[in-house]
Amino acid sequence: MIDVKLKDGSSLQVEQGSTVAEVAKQISMGLYRNAVGGLVDGEVADLRQPLERDCSLEILTFEDAAGKRVFWHTASHVLAQAVQHLFPGVKFAIGPAIDGGFYYDFDVEKPFTTEDLEKIEAEMKKIAKEALPLERFELDPAEAKELMADQPYKLELIEEHAGKGEKISFFKQGDFTDLCAGPHLLDTSKVKAVKLTSATGAYWRGDSDKAMLCRVYGTAFPKASLLEEHLALLEEAKKRDHRKLGKELELFTLLDEGPGFPFFLPKGMVLKNTLIDYWREIHHKAGYQEISTPIILSRTLWERSGHWGHYKDNMYTTVIDEQDFAIKPMNCPGGMLVYKTQPHSYRDLPMRVGELGLVHRHELSGALHGLMRVRCFTQDDAHIFMTSEQIKDEIKGVIRLIDEVYSLFGFPYKIELSTMPEDHMGSDEDWERATNGLKEAMEELGREYTINEGDGAFYGPKLDFHLVDAIGRTWQCGTIQLDMQMPERFELEYTGEDGQKHRPVMIHRVVFGSIERFIGILIEHFAGAFPTWLAPVQVKIVPISEKFHDYAQQLQQQLDSQGIRVEGDYRAEKMGYKIREAQLQKIPYMLVVGEKEQSEGNVSVRSRSEGDLGAMSVEAFTDMVRAKIATKERD
Ligand SMILES: [Zn+2]
Numbered sequence: 001m002i003d004v005k006l007k008d009g010s011s012l013q014v015e016q017g018s019t020v021a022e023v024a025k026q027i028s029m030g031l032y033r034n035a036v037g038g039l040v041d042g043e044v045a046d047l048r049q050p051l052e053r054d055c056s057l058e059i060l061t062f063e064d065a066a067g068k069r070v071f072w073h074t075a076s077h078v079l080a081q082a083v084q085h086l087f088p089g090v091k092f093a094i095g096p097a098i099d100g101g102f103y104y105d106f107d108v109e110k111p112f113t114t115e116d117l118e119k120i121e122a123e124m125k126k127i128a129k130e131a132l133p134l135e136r137f138e139l140d141p142a143e144a145k146e147l148m149a150d151q152p153y154k155l156e157l158i159e160e161h162a163g164k165g166e167k168i169s170f171f172k173q174g175d176f177t178d179l180c181a182g183p184h185l186l187d188t189s190k191v192k193a194v195k196l197t198s199a200t201g202a203y204w205r206g207d208s209d210k211a212m213l214c215r216v217y218g219t220a221f222p223k224a225s226l227l228e229e230h231l232a233l234l235e236e237a238k239k240r241d242h243r244k245l246g247k248e249l250e251l252f253t254l255l256d257e258g259p260g261f262p263f264f265l266p267k268g269m270v271l272k273n274t275l276i277d278y279w280r281e282i283h284h285k286a287g288y289q290e291i292s293t294p295i296i297l298s299r300t301l302w303e304r305s306g307h308w309g310h311y312k313d314n315m316y317t318t319v320i321d322e323q324d325f326a327i328k329p330m331n332c333p334g335g336m337l338v339y340k341t342q343p344h345s346y347r348d349l350p351m352r353v354g355e356l357g358l359v360h361r362h363e364l365s366g367a368l369h370g371l372m373r374v375r376c377f378t379q380d381d382a383h384i385f386m387t388s389e390q391i392k393d394e395i396k397g398v399i400r401l402i403d404e405v406y407s408l409f410g411f412p413y414k415i416e417l418s419t420m421p422e423d424h425m426g427s428d429e430d431w432e433r434a435t436n437g438l439k440e441a442m443e444e445l446g447r448e449y450t451i452n453e454g455d456g457a458f459y460g461p462k463l464d465f466h467l468v469d470a471i472g473r474t475w476q477c478g479t480i481q482l483d484m485q486m487p488e489r490f491e492l493e494y495t496g497e498d499g500q501k502h503r504p505v506m507i508h509r510v511v512f513g514s515i516e517r518f519i520g521i522l523i524e525h526f527a528g529a530f531p532t533w534l535a536p537v538q539v540k541i542v543p544i545s546e547k548f549h550d551y552a553q554q555l556q557q558q559l560d561s562q563g564i565r566v567e568g569d570y571r572a573e574k575m576g577y578k579i580r581e582a583q584l585q586k587i588p589y590m591l592v593v594g595e596k597e598q599s600e601g602n603v604s605v606r607s608r609s610e611g612d613l614g615a616m617s618v619e620a621f622t623d624m625v626r627a628k629i630a631t632k633e634r635d
């Protein structure tokens with residue numbers, strides 16, 4: 001018998017070799033029916049996995065993020081099997097679970113049409129009804145290659161695994177076998193509420209020099225009602241897509257000349273600068289200093305920081321005067337050099353040093369996505385140098401700052417604490433002290449958090465902040481990362497009260513994460529209808545006819561001089577058209593001016609959120625808008 005420690009802290013004695021599924025059954029039939037996998041000693045495991053020794057076990061259901069991945073990954077196999085039935089001869093590439101569903105890449109002669117997707121979906125439902133059991137088996141590389149002889153992409157993958165001396169594992173369901181490490185559901189019956197959402201082109205391995213494949217996206221749920229809910233959310237997300245709105249609102253663009261390098265248009269730049277002004281304002285208030293370090297720095301620096309050894313594939317490099325240089329993927333090493341330009345005393349600490357640094361990181365072209373996944377972005381970085389006694393207070397300060405920012409935009413958020421990974425630098429005592437500092441800070445602030453056991457960086461534990469947007473999607477933005485390694489590598493010092501040299505402790509932290517990505521999130525969160533303080537154009541003046549252009553222009557100047565971002569629409573278009581366009585631009589206020597307004601010297605105000613506000617004196621309107629801007633009120 002072995003001892004299995006369950007999630008609720010209790011223990012269960014089971015026969016050695018019992019599978020995860022069998023233990024789930026022993027706990028309760030209800031749990032067994034919902035089980036999609038397990039977490040054995042923190043590792044995701046297949047339901048078929050036998051438990052050979054004492055361990056901890058958590059049964060995963062679709063409710064768990066890891067459980068969803070097992071479910072969706074199984075759905076991708078069902079998709080591939082359906083394609084095999086309907087389109088014999090198709091070559092199979094890969095089919096992972098992703099956020100919100102799954103995809104599978106196929107090498108097909110002509111891309112799948114909408115009608116094809118409907119047929120495939122119907123076939124998937126048939127396969128689900130058949131409740132085909134999934135069976136796992138392993139082969140030697142040579143046998144594996146024989147089995148996949150007519151599947152060139154699988155052969156390439158087998159070759160790679162074989163190179164690592166691994167056995168090759170497969171999953172088989174009915175007449176379909178796929179190269180796969182799992183884990184998977186026990187059979188196909190659960191994957192019945194399924195929807196194929198789209199098909200697009202995708203390069204094999206995201207590499208534009210390789211074959212163009214047809215990627216079919218889909219999602220699946222254990223219940224039809226959950227699928228419906230999800231599809232409604234997708235529909236809403238489509239309307240809010242920042243790439244679509246970014247174009248309509250003339251905020252930014254992406255051009256072939258700069259793949260993954262966004263261009264900001266004048267209105268987008270107003271948005272970006274307004275956010276940056278706000279960032280500076282709150283950081284100044286919180287006692288931060290600001291620096292700016294170079295974008296290109298020498299190879300020796302990146303070797304010292306460890307990036308050249310561990311991160312080089314993601315870095316762009318160049319040669320200057322026959323020496324290697326790299327374009328910074330992170331601001332930290334530059335920040336370390338700035339710290340070292342002067343000697344420091346304990347009286348200087350904590351030092352909070354911020355940098356809005358433009359960083360470049362190589363992403364595969366297939367992974368790029370609007371502003372959300374780019375190759376260059378502005379990180380709202382800061383490094384805090386402190387004594388270990390200051391950890392807790394500094395963490396509290398950063399949490400408060402992050403809270404202030406997310407609350408302003410109306411984002412609820414969740415905090416995750418990632419603890420010491422197996423492969424780590426520094427002593428267990430250092431880790432414990434740092435981790436406790438994080439925990440105590442959150443407890444003293446009364447914040448709830450979940451723990452990601454063993455998921456910290458190798459140089460220290462971290463807190464991740466996942467914000468929830470207006471339609472319930474979560475985005476990881478803020479992080480607070482304790483670093484016990486970088487100060488060591490760069491031999492950072494301060495003179496203590498005892499007159500001796502000491503190593504400071506360091507935090508890396510971001511609030512927005514990437515300014516550009518945060519803008520993408522804001523566009524989708526507000527569906528382009530930004531709060532007045534953030535709106536690129538705050539007021540649109542629409543004169544009824546040319547007769548009132550002078551009055552409109554005079555108003556425009558007046559508002560402009562009051563610091564309000566205002567535009568006039570002086571085109572010879574119909575009124576209805578101009579009003580509709582201002583509405584589509586989601587401008588917070590529209591002033592319609594004609595005979596009455598001109599003779600009375602006032603304005604007729606239409607508010608985006610409150611509708612017609614009627615006539616108002618220019619002064620009253622200006623005061624109202626200025627107050628909205630000053631308080632950063634959301635409407
Ligand atoms: Zn698989």
Ligand SMILES: [Zn+2]
Nearest residue numbers: 331332383508
């Ligand atoms: Zn850093």
